[in-house]
Amino acid sequence: xxxxxxxxxxxxxxxxxxxxxxxxxxxxxxxxxxxxxxxxxxxxxxxxxxxxxxxxxxxxxxxxxxxxxxxxxxxxxxxxxxxxxxxxxxxxxxxxxxxxxxxxxxxxxxxxxxxxxxxxxxxxxxxxxxxxxxxxxxxxxxxxxxxxxxxxxxxxxxxxxxxxxxxxxxxxxxxxxxxxxxxxxxxxxxxxxxxxxxxxxxxxxxxxxxxxxxxxxxxxxxxxxxxxxxxxx
Numbered sequence: 304x305x306x307x308x309x310x311x312x313x314x315x316x317x318x319x320x321x322x323x324x325x326x327x328x329x330x331x332x333x334x335x336x337x338x339x340x341x342x343x344x345x346x347x348x349x350x351x352x353x354x355x356x357x358x359x360x361x362x363x364x365x366x367x368x369x370x371x372x373x374x375x376x377x378x379x380x381x382x383x384x385x386x387x388x389x390x391x392x393x394x395x396x397x398x399x400x401x402x403x404x405x406x407x408x409x410x411x412x413x414x415x416x417x418x419x420x421x422x423x424x425x426x427x428x429x430x431x432x433x434x435x436x437x438x439x440x441x442x443x444x445x446x447x448x449x450x451x452x453x454x455x456x457x458x459x460x461x462x463x464x465x466x467x468x469x470x471x472x473x474x475x476x477x478x479x480x481x482x483x484x485x486x487x488x489x490x491x492x493x494x495x496x497x498x499x500x501x502x503x504x505x506x507x508x509x510x511x512x513x514x515x516x517x518x519x520x521x522x523x524x525x526x527x528x529x530x531x532x533x534x535x536x
Contacts, residue, residue: 359385359392363399370399375407386417394429397421401436415440424456428464431457435468447475447484466498470505477513486513 366381382403385396397417405414415437422434438445438453445453454468473488492498493506 356390356392359388359390363392363396366396366399370403370407373407375403378403378407386421394421394427394433397433398429398436401433405440411440431464435464435471438468439471442471442475445475447472447479447481450475461497463497463499466492466495466502469495470498470502473506473509477509482513482515486510486515489513 362381363385366378366385369375369378369381379400382396382400386393386400397420401414401417404410404417418433418437418440421430422437423430424434434453434457438450442450450472454472457468458465458472469488469492473485473492476482476488477485489506489509493503493510495503498506
């Protein structure tokens with residue numbers, strides 16, 4: 304008798320499963336189709352991205368060859384296209400494009416614009432370096448305060464790039480005659496843990512060159528090299 308009851312219960316379960324499948328089976332098929340479709344799309348997208356990266360890498364290599372051969376117009380056209388595609392290779396292409404405009408076209412302003420558009424203090428290494436190089440190209444026309452503002456995000460990182468940014472500010476201070484500021488910055492850089500050995504050496508050389516006092520302004524607007532107008536020397 305127990306076998307009969309078990310068989311009946313089994314048939315009842317089968318009937319219920321059949322009803323459920325008939326009612327909701329389309330959902331299972333739809334979910335399975337969605338999974339298969341997603342996997343297929345992911346594989347297709349991955350192959351497309353790989354092909355795109357290979358194409359961009361080839362274009363970048365060709366642009367570098369043109370740049371080395373002095374074919375600056377051709378190099379600039381190829382590099383500009385890569386920059387505008389806004390991919391992982393774009394920041395590197397921007398550096399090369401800036402080089403082409405600066406060296407090949409004698410256009411430091413155009414080079415600075417390219418780098419400034421790419422610069423991002425919180426971005427990749429190439430994007431952070433673009434910020435430093437952009438300020439370097441504009442250093443002569445910038446005020447010390449503006450330079451400090453733009454480079455502050457790099458300096459706050461306490462990295463080697465930050466130390467190079469500090470060196471640029473110290474150089475600007477020296478150029479405008481703020482010797483006290485220049486001496487203070489170079490002194491710190493000469494022993495800074497984040498300053499490369501070459502930078503520390505340059506800082507020590509600069510300290511030997513910087514006058515001990517800030518030049519005084521003469522009535523005509525020039526400086527007197529730290530001497531008063533009455534100084535016979």
